[in-house]
Amino acid sequence: xxxxxxxxxxxxxxxxxxxxxxxxxxxxxxxxxxxxxxxxxxxxxxxxxxxxxxxxxxxxxxxxxxxxxxxxxxxxxxxxxxxxxxxxxxxxxxxxxxxxxxxxxxxxxxxxxxxxxxxxxxxxxxxxxxxxxxxxxxxxxxxxxxxxxxxxxxxxxxxxxxxxxxxxxxxxxxxxxxxxxxxxxxxxxx
Amino acid sequence: xxxxxxxxxxxxxxxxxxxxxxxxxxxxxxxxxxxxxxxxxxxxxxxxxxxxxxxxxxxxxxxxxxxxxxxxxxxxxxxxxxxxxxxxxxxxxxxxxxxxxxxxxxxxxxxxxxxxxxxxxxxxxxxxxxxxxxxxxxxxxxxxxxxxxxxxxxxxxxxxxxxxxxxxxxxxxxxxxxxxxxxxxxxxxxxxxxxxxxxxxxxxxxxxxxxxxxxxxxxxxxxxxxxxxxxxxxxxxxxxxxxxxxxxxxxxxxxxxxxxxxxxxxxxxxxxxxxxxxxxxxxxxxxxxxxxxxxxxxxxxxxxxxxxxxxxxxxxxxxxxxxxxxx
Amino acid sequence: xxxxxxxxxxxxxxxxxxxxxxxxxxxxxxxxxxxxxxxxxxxxxxxxxxxxxxxxxxxxxxxxxxxxxxxxxxxxxxxxxxxxxxxxxxxxxxxxxxxxxxxxxxxxxxxxxxxxxxxxxxxxxxxxxxxxxxxxxxxxxxxxxxxxxxxxxxxxxxxxxxxxxxxxxxxxxxxxxxxxxxxxxxxxxxxxxxxxxxxxxxx
Numbered sequence: 001x002x003x004x005x006x007x008x009x010x011x012x013x014x015x016x017x018x019x020x021x022x023x024x025x026x027x028x029x030x031x032x033x034x035x036x037x038x039x040x041x042x043x044x045x046x047x048x049x050x051x052x053x054x055x056x057x058x059x060x061x062x063x064x065x066x067x068x069x070x071x072x073x074x075x076x077x078x079x080x081x082x083x084x085x086x087x088x089x090x091x092x093x094x095x096x097x098x099x100x101x102x103x104x105x106x107x108x109x110x111x112x113x114x115x116x117x118x119x120x121x122x123x124x125x126x127x128x129x130x131x132x133x134x135x136x137x138x139x140x141x142x143x144x145x146x147x148x149x150x151x152x153x154x155x156x157x158x159x160x161x162x163x164x165x166x167x168x169x170x171x172x173x174x175x176x177x178x179x180x181x182x183x184x185x186x187x188x189x190x
Numbered sequence: 191x192x193x194x195x196x197x198x199x200x201x202x203x204x205x206x207x208x209x210x211x212x213x214x215x216x217x218x219x220x221x222x223x224x225x226x227x228x229x230x231x232x233x234x235x236x237x238x239x240x241x242x243x244x245x246x247x248x249x250x251x252x253x254x255x256x257x258x259x260x261x262x263x264x265x266x267x268x269x270x271x272x273x274x275x276x277x278x279x280x281x282x283x284x285x286x287x288x289x290x291x292x293x294x295x296x297x298x299x300x301x302x303x304x305x306x307x308x309x310x311x312x313x314x315x316x317x318x319x320x321x322x323x324x325x326x327x328x329x330x331x332x333x334x335x336x337x338x339x340x341x342x343x344x345x346x347x348x349x350x351x352x353x354x355x356x357x358x359x360x361x362x363x364x365x366x367x368x369x370x371x372x373x374x375x376x377x378x379x380x381x382x383x384x385x386x387x388x389x390x391x392x393x394x395x396x397x398x399x400x401x402x403x404x405x406x407x408x409x410x411x412x413x414x415x416x417x418x419x420x421x422x423x424x425x426x427x428x429x430x431x432x433x434x435x436x437x438x439x440x441x442x443x444x445x446x447x448x449x450x451x452x453x454x455x456x457x458x459x460x461x462x463x464x465x466x467x468x469x470x471x472x473x474x475x476x477x478x479x480x481x482x483x484x485x486x487x488x489x490x491x492x493x494x495x496x497x498x499x500x501x502x503x504x505x506x507x508x509x510x511x512x513x514x515x516x517x
Numbered sequence: 518x519x520x521x522x523x524x525x526x527x528x529x530x531x532x533x534x535x536x537x538x539x540x541x542x543x544x545x546x547x548x549x550x551x552x553x554x555x556x557x558x559x560x561x562x563x564x565x566x567x568x569x570x571x572x573x574x575x576x577x578x579x580x581x582x583x584x585x586x587x588x589x590x591x592x593x594x595x596x597x598x599x600x601x602x603x604x605x606x607x608x609x610x611x612x613x614x615x616x617x618x619x620x621x622x623x624x625x626x627x628x629x630x631x632x633x634x635x636x637x638x639x640x641x642x643x644x645x646x647x648x649x650x651x652x653x654x655x656x657x658x659x660x661x662x663x664x665x666x667x668x669x670x671x672x673x674x675x676x677x678x679x680x681x682x683x684x685x686x687x688x689x690x691x692x693x694x695x696x697x698x699x700x701x702x703x704x705x706x707x708x709x710x711x712x713x714x715x716x717x718x719x720x
Contacts, residue, residue, distance in 0.1 A: 056311070066344050067348065073344070
């Protein structure tokens with residue numbers, strides 16, 4: 001009974017939050033609703049007994065949304081509404097509905113046909129965390145490692161892009177040197 | 191689901207809420223007293239004996255103060271931000287074992303709301319969500335200082351979450367579980383983790399200061415440069431909720447550090463329970479102590495410390511622990 | 518006296534602190550951090566505040582119960598003195614204080630009494646305006662109006678008047694010979710010589 005109540009409550013909350021996310025024209029509302037929706041999704045993991053994934057959902061998505069907030073802070077005045085360019089409403093609504101129906105169909109089809117069996121059934125006696133580890137380091141080892149390498153590449157690229165002239169300090173150089181730097185920058189820009 | 195379990199859980203939740211809201215208030219009293227004594231002052235003295243009722247006076251003041259919602263703020267977000275801070279602080283308490291199990295009228299009570307098997311991850315994750323409070327409050331306030339504070343909250347969050355996670359990873363590898371009860375039981379047999387993981391202990395302790403926003407890393411609401419940061423536009427009980435959240439977080443992290451590294455409540459005897467409370471009191475006192483003794487660091491120094499010192503040290507610590515455990 | 522005249526305190530106690538240059542490269546900064554981390558400077562700070570807490574040498578004055586002694590030069594609420602010989606009021610109603618008052622807070626009215634002497638009939642000082650400059654006391658030819666030591670004159674209104682009768686020394690005090698004479702503007706706080714220190718003027 002509790003599971004059912006919790007499921008419907010969090011289902012309603014999650015949908016409401018993501019609805020706000022896509023319909024509101026204010027960056028702050030959208031981001032907050034997105035964060036709330038992501039955290040409410042973790043409730044489903046907890047209801048299903050996947051505690052580890054639930055906690056990871058909270059940690060990862062709060063961090064990710066936090067980065068989005070940082071972007072919002074940089075690009076918008078988050079206390080004002082953004083004027084959106086309204087395209088053809090019917091196309092937008094139609095495509096969104098189609099996409100939603102297709103996603104539901106994709107995920108519901110195997111359940112309806114009762115064809116779904118677990119590739120990796122639960123190991124008796126192992127905890128939640130161990131289960132995830134077992135699957136991650138046996139079946140999905142290569143995708144996992146590739147994802148790690150890609151993140152590493154992204155990080156190195158980010159440092160290289162952001163780290164230009166990081167060794168120069170405007171406060172420590174003389175006025176002439178600083179002026180030279182400015183001139184060089186202008187040349188690069190023009 | 192069995193009724194006794196349900197009633198027990200509800201009672202535990204209510205008790206934890208009441209005790210820690212009260213403790214948060216008394217925490218402010220202790221902070222003022224300790225800081226005063228360290229600065230050769232007396233602190234609050236006039237309300238009640240030794241100023242003990244000052245907490246009540248502050249509560250009355252905060253509750254009865256006008257709740258000002260300034261124009262230009264994003265009202266719904268502005269209103270909900272303090273609630274996030276306070277609520278997540280208490281939610282994090284759900285997986286912390288405050289005392290060993292004891293028996294009341296023949297009924298065994300486990301002073302932990304939910305012994306989920308990912309306890310430590312849950313505690314840290316939910317505590318991290320608490321940083322949404324300062325972030326949202328700062329961004330919704332339509333105030334430049336608040337916005338600065340929100341930017342710092344985001345930066346501190348993203349950086350120090352890494353240090354917390356990596357530093358705690360080495361003890362987790364040794365224990366092989368994420369439950370705080372398992373941490374406690376592991377230390378009964380193998381001795382305190384702090385002896386085998388001193389580096390992780392210190393890193394986690396440092397990161398705890400960033401997570402709770404206490405003095406060496408108090409830059410989210412640094413009074414002397416950005417007024418009160420995210421709290422600038424707040425008044426009355428909404429501001430008070432930020433405070434309750436901050437102090438409750440301090441208490442909870444003061445429980446978590448000894449449970450992970452310093453043996454927790456030991457074998458569950460009365461002595462062990464008292465020892466845990468004593469260790470908790472020391473860590474809470476240390477939060478106040480550093481506030482009296484140490485200056486704040488600059489935001490760029492904080493980032494430098496996190497990414498160039500603490501994170502590499504934490505990674506090296508994890509690697510060394512892995513090698514030692516393998517061979 | 519000679520030791521006070523010698524103000525060149527730089528000879529003994531003062532020296533230039535030797536501050537190294539800030540490191541500019543990463544390795545230097547790293548070394549500085551390591552040095553600072555393991556030198557225990559942080560623990561010095563912790564120890565100092567803990568020592569003060571244990572020593573419990575509290576310097577607070579719990580104000581309404583205790584009060585600091587204030588110097589005789591202190592210029593607080595005015596007092597009107599009486600003559601030692603006859604216990605009559607010193608004020609002769611000359612009006613100089615009213616004239617010199619730069620914030621215009623003194624108002625007085627005089628009349629000729631039955632002995633055909635000038636007498637003050639009304640005298641008020643608006644403490645809300647008074648800036649306690651002390652000109653009235655300085656200009657008074659009879660040393661009648663002076664400043665007292667009573668500084669607790671908070672009020673819930675801007676205008677806050679003090680009247681002649683309130684400022685006047687009560688007759689009981691005169692009977693007990695307890696009227697305090699105002700030592701004047703050059704007066705030295707009692708026991709001030711014990712607290713004299715050298716000022717670090719000539720670096």
